[in-house]
Amino acid sequence: MTSKLRALNYSFNNLQEKNMTFEQVFERIVQFMKKDRNGNYRLMFGTDSQVHANDTKFVTGIVIQREGKGAWACIRKVVIPRQINSLQEKISLETSLTEEVVSMFTDExxxxxINIVLPHVYKGATFTIEGHIDIGSRRQNKTRFLVREMVxxxxxxxxxxxxxxxxxxxxxxxxRYTK
Incomplete structure (x- = not known):
């Protein structure tokens, strides 16, 4: 893997900031949560992909939402230099890229x-972590056969x-960013 590809893989962006490191992303999340320690927080991750003429673009989103009071978000792009037309391979790669970003959030x-909101749980503060998978279980969803494995x-x-x-x-x- 070239250093350019490695740098691209761990570069995060949003509308305000470009080329953030993971440490910068984590610090933005901490600062966002410290603004209201009594909030109901959802830390969410999810990846989507789009096949283009010469490659397949994968975008992983990281969103920290304070329910009813806004959110902070960023993305990470990974481009595979070939068309990935197998639905199973695409969904598996999307899930792997989500898992990779989730794994950066170590137990520490x-x-x-958690410690930001913990002293405030009796006042209603909450914190959950979710992995969003671009699949569905309804009959019309072509991805329904993958639900059990990816979940x-x-x-x-x-x-x-x-x-x-x-x-x-x-x-x-x-x-929105895979196009």
Whole structure:
């Protein structure tokens, strides 16, 4: 792997900032949560992809939402230099890229986030972590045969899996940047 590709893989962007490191992303999340320690927080991850003429673009979204009071978000792009037309391969890669970003949130980092709201849980503060998968279980969804496997993978990481229609970080936020 070239250093350019490695740097691209771990570069995060949003509308305000470009080329953030993971450490910078984590610090933005901490600062966002410290603004209201009594908030109801959802830390959400999800990946979507789009096949283009010469490559397949994968975008992983990271969103920290303070329910009813805004959010902070960023994305990470990974481009595979070939068309990936197998639905199973695409969904598996999307899930792998989500897992990779989730794994950057070590137990120590998760504990730091939990400790922001922990003293305030009796006042209603909450914190959850979700993995959004761009698949659905309804009959019309071509991905329904993958639900059990992908949900199990996200659950094995200790986070709550969400599928369509609740997987908006993958199916809406990340999707917007795959075009």
């Amino acid at each position: 980092r998760k504990e730091k986030l 199990s993978r996200i659950e094995s990481m200790g986070i709550e899996p969400k599928i369509k229609p609740e997987s908006f970080v993958a199916s809406a936020y990340a999707n």
